[in-house]
Amino acid sequence: MAELTPASKFIFVDPPGEREASINYKKDESEEAWENIGGGWIGPAKVYERVGTKDAGVRGALTAKLTPGKIYQLCITRVGEGPLTERYEPQAFATVFCLRLKSSEKALVQEYALDFGGTWSWHKIVTLVKTYIAEAGVSRGSILFDGQGIPTFNPNLTEGSLEPKPLLITNHVMEFPGLLPGQNYFFAFLVMDPSGQWEVYQGKTHPYFFTTLRRQLSVEFSTIHVYNDGDWATTGEARIQMGVIGATKPDPRYEWSNDELDDWGETDRPYALGYRYDGRPETVEREPPESLFEALRVDVWSNGKENDFVLLDDLAMSGRQSLPLPIGRGESIANQTCLLDCPGAYAGDIFHYGIDVIWSVTYVP
Numbered sequence: 053m054a055e056l057t058p059a060s061k062f063i064f065v066d067p068p069g070e071r072e073a074s075i076n077y078k079k080d081e082s083e084e085a086w087e088n089i090g091g092g093w094i095g096p097a098k099v100y101e102r103v104g105t106k107d108a109g110v111r112g113a114l115t116a117k118l119t120p121g122k123i124y125q126l127c128i129t130r131v132g133e134g135p136l137t138e139r140y141e142p143q144a145f146a147t148v149f150c151l152r153l154k155s156s157e158k159a160l161v162q163e164y165a166l167d168f169g170g171t172w173s174w175h176k177i178v179t180l181v182k183t184y185i186a187e188a189g190v191s192r193g194s195i196l197f198d199g200q201g202i203p204t205f206n207p208n209l210t211e212g213s214l215e216p217k218p219l220l221i222t223n224h225v226m227e228f229p230g231l232l233p234g235q236n237y238f239f240a241f242l243v244m245d246p247s248g249q250w251e252v253y254q255g256k257t258h259p260y261f262f263t264t265l266r267r268q269l270s271v272e273f274s275t276i277h278v279y280n281d282g283d284w285a286t287t288g289e290a291r292i293q294m295g296v297i298g299a300t301k302p303d304p305r306y307e308w309s310n311d312e313l314d315d316w317g318e319t320d321r322p323y324a325l326g327y328r329y330d331g332r333p334e335t336v337e338r339e340p341p342e343s344l345f346e347a348l349r350v351d352v353w354s355n356g357k358e359n360d361f362v363l364l365d366d367l368a369m370s371g372r373q374s375l376p377l378p379i380g381r382g383e384s385i386a387n388q389t390c391l392l393d394c395p396g397a398y399a400g401d402i403f404h405y406g407i408d409v410i411w412s413v414t415y416v417p
Contacts, residue, residue, distance in 0.1 A: 053143070053144075054077070054078065054079045054080070054083060054128035054143035054144035055076075055077065055078040055079075055144055056075055056076070056077050056126055056127075056128065056144040056145065056146035057075070057076045057077075057146070058073070058074070058075045058076075058146050058147075058148050059073075059074040059075070059076065059113070060073075060074075060148070061147070061148060061149065061187075062148070062149050062150075062151055062186070062200070062202055063118065063148060063149075063150050063151070064150075064151050064152070064153045064200060065118075065119070065120060065150065065152070065153065066120065066152055066153050067119060067120050067152075067247075067248070068119070069119070070117045070118060070119045071117070071118060071150065072115050072116070072117055072118075073115060073116050073117075073118050073124040073148035073150065074113050074114070074115045074148075075113065075114055075115075075124070075126045075146050075148065076111075076112070076113045077111065077112060077113070077114065077126065077128060077144075078110065078111045079109075079110060079111075079128045079143070079144075080110065081109040081110055082130070082131060083128050083129065083130055083131070083143060084096035084097075084128070084129050084130070084131060084134060085097040085099055085114065085126060085127070085128055086126070086127050086128075086129060086134050086135050087114065087116070087124070087125065087126055088123070088124070088125040088126075088135075089116045089118075089122065089123075089124055089125075090122045090123060090124075093125075093134070093135040093136055095134060095135075096134065097114060099112060099114070102114060114126060118148070118150035119150060119248075120150050120151065120152045120247060120248025121150065121244065121245065121246040121247045121248035121249075122150045122248075123147055123148065123149055123150070123184065123218055124147070124148040124150075125145070125146070125147045125148075125218065126145075126146050127142040127143075127144065127145045127146075128142065128143045128144040128145075129141065129142055129143060130143065147186075147218050149184065149186045149218075149244055150248060151186075151200075151244055151248050151250045152247075152248040152249060152250065155201055155249075155250050155251055155252065156245075156249035156250055156251050158249070159180070159251065160179050160180055160181065160183055160243050160245060160249065160250075160251040161177060161178070161179055161180075161243065161251060161253045162178045162179055162180050163176075163177070163178035164176065164177055164178075164253065166239075166262060168231075168262055168264055168265070169264065169265055169381065169383055169384075169415050170231075170233035170234070170264050170265040170266065170267055170383055170415030171229060171230060171231050171232070171233060171264070171348070171378075171379040171380060171383045171415075172227060172228060172229045172230070172231055172379065172380045172381060172383070173190055173227070173228045173231060173237065173239070173262065173264070174225070174226070174227045174228075175188075175225070175226045175227075175228075175239065175241070176223070176224070176225050177223075177224040177225075177226075177241065177243065177253070178222060178223055178224075179222050179224070179243055179245075180222075181222065181245050181246075182220045182221055182222055182245065182246065183220070183221075183222070183224075183243040183244060183245050184218045184219070184220055184243065184244045184245075185217075185218070185219075185224050185226070185241055185242070185243060186218070186242045186243065186244045186250070187202065187203060187240075187241060187242040188226055188239075188240070188241035188242070189203070189205040189210055189228075189239070189240065189241075190210070190211070190228050190231065190237045190238065190239045190261075191205045191206060191209050191210040191237065191238050191239075192209040192210070192211075192232070192235050192236065192237060192238075193206050193208075193209035193210075193238070194238055195238050195239075195240045195254065197252075201252060202242065202252075203240040203241075203242060203252055203254075208340040211228075211230050211231050211232055211338070211344055220246065224243075226241075227380075227381075229379050229380040230344050230379050230380075231264050232264065232335075232336045232337070232338055232344075232347060232348070233264050233265060233266050233267040233334070233335060233336045233415060234263070234264060234265070234266035234267065234333070234334065234335030234336060235263065235264055235335065235336070236261075236262075236263050237261055237262055237263070237264065238254070238261050239254070239261045239262070240252060240253065240254045241253055264415075265415035265416055265417060266333035266334055266335055266415065266416055266417070267331075267333070267334050267335075267336060267413060267414075267415055268331055268332065268333045268334070268413065268414050268415070268416055269299050269329075269331040269334075269350060269411065269412070269413045270328065270329060270330045270331065270411065270412045270413075271296050271299065271304075271328070271329045271350075271352065271375070271409065271410070271411045272326070272327065272328040272329070272409070272410040272411070273294050273306065273325045273326075273327040273328075273352075273354075273392075273407050273408070273409060274324070274325055274326065274407075274408045274409070274410055275322050275323065275324055275325060275407070275408040276292065276308065276322070276323045276325055276405055276406070276407050276408075277320050277321070277322050277391075277405060277406045277407070277408070278313060278314065278315040278316075278320070278321045278322075278323065278404075278405050279315060279318060279320055279404040279405060279406065280315055280318050280402050280403060280404040280405075281313045281314055281315040281358065281403070282313075282358030282366040282368075282401075282402055282403035282404075283358065287312045287313055287314045288310075288313040288314070288315075288358045288359075288403070289310070289311045289312075289313060289358065289359045290309065290310055290313045290356055290357065290358045290359070290403070291307065291308075291309045291356065291357050291359075292307070292308045292309070292354060292355075292356035292357075292405070293305060293306070293307050293308075293354060293355055293356070294306050294307075294308075294327065294352070294353065294354040294392070294407060295352070295353055295354075296329050296350065296351070296352055297350070297351040297352075297353065297372060298349050298350040298351055299329065299331050299334070299350050300331055300332070300334060304329040306325075306327040308325060308327070310323065313358070325407070333416050333417075336348060348377060348379065349374055349377075350374070350375050350377060350411075351372040351373060351374050351375065352370075352372075352373055352375060352392055352409050353369075353370055353371065353372050353373065353392075354369065354370045354392055354394050354407055355367070355368065355369035355370070355394070355397070356368045356369070356394060356403065356405060357403075358403040364400075366396065366401045366402060366403035367396070367397040367398060367401050367403065368394045368395060368396055368397055368401065368403040368404055368405060369394055369397045370392050370393060370394045370407075373390070373392055375388070375390070375409070375411050376388070377413055383413070383415060384413060384414045384415060385411075385412060385413055386412045386414075387410055387412055388410070388411050388412065389408060389409065389410050390408075390409050391406045391407070391408060391409070392406060392407040392408075392409050393406045394406060394407070
């Protein structure tokens with residue numbers, strides 16, 4: 053897999069000086085490296101001539117001299133998919149920004165707007181002159197700054213990170229999907245103009261910037277379908293449990309029993325259940341190394357036992373089945389359905405049933 057790693061994402065120099073930007077690369081021999089030093093894309097780069105090593109086709113470092121306000125971009129693409137083609141699809145992408153030594157004394161940001169839900173935030177930045185967004189992120193922890201005043205984000209507390217597309221414009225719009233519901237977030241971004249002047253904007257920082265909406269989930273186990281009651285000669289006698297994992301603590305669970313369970317000749321007999329979990333608005337937590345998917349995940353499960361008084365009992369189970377919960381602007385959904393299939397658990401177990409599951413999720417303050 054192609055990789056690009058700048059020696060430093062930001063380099064600092066005051067005019068009329070210049071400094072060298074360097075980006076390390078790893079790629080397949082067949083892949084191409086393209087460069088942009090502010091005047092448009094050029095390439096593919098002749099890496100063997102530029103780098104001068106035997107393995108330059110797969111690894112090395114490309115460099116460019118920059119003055120304040122300039123950027124150096126490098127991308128790795130497959131053959132025929134370079135940035136000058138309609139099939140452009142970078143396998144890796146990196147940018148280095150050249151800033152003046154000190155941030156601008158004049159404000160570059162003219163207007164700022166914010167919108168958010170439970171799993172996303174949207175930010176609009178309008179600047180007085182054309183600028184690049186050089187850095188941006190949202191974090192559950194206070195944003196720190198390095199010795200030059202550049203914002204840094206703790207990866208353990210940052211669900212919304214962004215590698216901005218360096219477009220020289222006045223109206224910037226950014227959206228961060230994948231935030232945690234009900235959490236306090238800080239936000240910061242850095243803009244740079246063509247002369248190398250730069251400004252960091254944080255919005256409100258005391259005690260935090262915004263709080264995402266809390267998640268409210270409902271899950272209903274509406275109907276059970278008996279495909280095989282586990283007793284070929286007569287009706288069965290069964291105890292079935294079902295529940296939800298990841299919605300709240302303790303995990304909601306329900307139990308249903310039937311002493312005359314019948315599958316109508318193995319033709320899918322339905323029984324009404326009507327067990328319903330209506331959750332309260334909740335905050336979602338994430339503890340590293342837990343992934344965002346694991347933090348947001350909600351599962352349903354069921355297991356059942358058909359009692360045989362002469363033979364061994366039959367067991368059936370589903371395992372954990374995830375309920376798809378969208379992230380981003382389409383996060384709220386209503387009356388989604390799935391079948392929780394519960395076949396025989398072990399060889400020889402013929403007990404088999406399924407449960408209709410209906411779920412909805414919305415986000416509230």
